Amino acid sequence: MPHVRCMRCRECGSEYPIEPLNVCELCFGPLEISYDYASIARSVSRQSIEKGPASMWRYHDFLPVDVEAAVDIGTGFTPLVPAKNLGRMLGLDHLYIKNDAVNPTYSFKDRPVSVTASKALEFEFEVLACVSTGNLMGSVAAHGARAGMETMVFFPATLEKEKIIGAAVYGSTLVAIDGTYDQANRFCSELADDNRWAFVNINMRPFYAEGSKTLGYEAVEQLGWRAPDHCVVPAASGELHTKIWKGIQEMTDVGLIDDARTRMHLAQPEGSSPIVEAFRAGLKHVKPVKPDTIAKSLAIGNPASGPFALETLAETGGAAVAALEEEVVEGIRLLAETEGIFTETAGGVVISGLRRLVEEGRIRNDEVTVAYVTGNGFKTIEVVENGVSPVRTAPNHEAFQTAMEARTARTRSAAVQPSTPGGKK
Numbered sequence: 001m002p003h004v005r006c007m008r009c010r011e012c013g014s015e016y017p018i019e020p021l022n023v024c025e026l027c028f029g030p031l032e033i034s035y036d037y038a039s040i041a042r043s044v045s046r047q048s049i050e051k052g053p054a055s056m057w058r059y060h061d062f063l064p065v066d067v068e069a070a071v072d073i074g075t076g077f078t079p080l081v082p083a084k085n086l087g088r089m090l091g092l093d094h095l096y097i098k099n100d101a102v103n104p105t106y107s108f109k110d111r112p113v114s115v116t117a118s119k120a121l122e123f124e125f126e127v128l129a130c131v132s133t134g135n136l137m138g139s140v141a142a143h144g145a146r147a148g149m150e151t152m153v154f155f156p157a158t159l160e161k162e163k164i165i166g167a168a169v170y171g172s173t174l175v176a177i178d179g180t181y182d183q184a185n186r187f188c189s190e191l192a193d194d195n196r197w198a199f200v201n202i203n204m205r206p207f208y209a210e211g212s213k214t215l216g217y218e219a220v221e222q223l224g225w226r227a228p229d230h231c232v233v234p235a236a237s238g239e240l241h242t243k244i245w246k247g248i249q250e251m252t253d254v255g256l257i258d259d260a261r262t263r264m265h266l267a268q269p270e271g272s273s274p275i276v277e278a279f280r281a282g283l284k285h286v287k288p289v290k291p292d293t294i295a296k297s298l299a300i301g302n303p304a305s306g307p308f309a310l311e312t313l314a315e316t317g318g319a320a321v322a323a324l325e326e327e328v329v330e331g332i333r334l335l336a337e338t339e340g341i342f343t344e345t346a347g348g349v350v351i352s353g354l355r356r357l358v359e360e361g362r363i364r365n366d367e368v369t370v371a372y373v374t375g376n377g378f379k380t381i382e383v384v385e386n387g388v389s390p391v392r393t394a395p396n397h398e399a400f401q402t403a404m405e406a407r408t409a410r411t412r413s414a415a416v417q418p419s420t421p422g423g424k425k
């Protein structure tokens with residue numbers, strides 16, 4: 001990793017050698033990887049990146065890992081889809097969906113975990129661990145399997161079945177905690193102190209965070225080497241929002257693009273929206289809440305990177321918006337029905353948040369907008385299973401015709417029913 005300088009405290013600027021450490025020993029501020037950008041600028045060009053692999057590792061110069069040692073299960077360089085149909089509905093001429101639901105374990109978490117698993121091997125850890133809101137654990141389990149490491153994943157017991165099974169299949173040790181994510185996180189911080197385990201989002205957090213920057217680079221490259229005017233990003237801890245911005249800024253720091261005036265917007269579900277509440281109140285710090293939301297992957301009540309997300313919002317002129325709980329599924333259906341992309345609840349939050357941003361006049365129709373879809377709909381299937389009823393028929397024409405007629409009659413009578421009380425809008 002020729003371009004890494006050191007680790008640096010975000011609060012007081014103290015510098016540390018590269019080691020599995022996440023907080024400053026002087027002020028307890030979070031540590032971040034610091035790079036020599038002049039050196040990166042000398043070794044990368046648009047052409048050198050374009051010649052790289054069709055994965056996140058085409059940006060290895062910006063990551064704190066030797067590319068030969070990368071634990072790579074094929075993550076990244078996911079499609080940036082021009083969303084013509086959804087754009088037309090919302091009145092946006094240049095809307096794109098960054099579809100990160102197609103990664104190997106079906107969420108963007110493969111990006112940070114790929115970096116962290118590589119680093120954990122380098123530090124000679126034998127156990128890769130995490131505390132998860134659902135998607136992280138599948139990714140940790142998969143990368144650990146690939147790297148030949150033991151994995152331990154901790155999560156709130158109430159998570160979706162798909163996410164629990166999606167980690168178990170890789171042979172991971174599953175620990176279901178009777179409590180919230182925030183309680184599980186506090187417990188795991190103690191475990192990280194007492195055990196030599198590589199907790200990807202605790203003691204390894206500075207490395208974890210770097211992987212998310214690649215979602216910024218990819219959008220810039222896929223737009224033809226230009227920064228978007230707007231990004232709409234889902235937020236739990238707030239880390240992803242901040243790191244996409246760091247990635248876009250680094251593209252300007254090394255001269256790959258001239259400037260970036262991206263407004264970094266953030267979306268949370270109403271039932272877990274501490275960052276949105278702080279933004280509305282004009283605060284610099286986040287007041288913890290107790291989450292109650294169907295978007296479980298975003299259910300963090302005490303977001304570790306909340307203050308940095310608030311900084312990013314202020315610095316870029318972005319806005320934080322909440323999607324009402326009933327709008328989450330509407331957002332999922334809207335994206336599926338207009339663009340053929342099936343996202344999980346976090347993506348429903350983003351699409352509903354995007355709609356709110358347009359309604360509030362924060363995004364103009366001629367501006368380039370990237371909405372980040374970070375997880376796959378098959379992992380939260382229970383929220384859309386209501387009302388699924390296939391036409392049932394024996395395999396012959398007569399039965400099929402009768403069944404179709406019955407269905408038409410049903411739809412017609414449903415159409416004349418008054419809308420359900422307490423229904424949407």
Ligand SMILES: *Cc1c(COP(=O)(O)O)cnc(C)c1O
Pocket residue numbers: 107108109133134135136234235236237238239240241297298344346347374375
């Ligand atoms: C974890 C997660 C997020 C939020 O990430 P943070 O960096 O904690 O804000 C967004 N979307 C999905 C699908 C996730 O799993």
Ligand SMILES: [Zn+2]
Pocket residue numbers: 009010011012013014024025026027028029
């Ligand atoms: Zn410090």
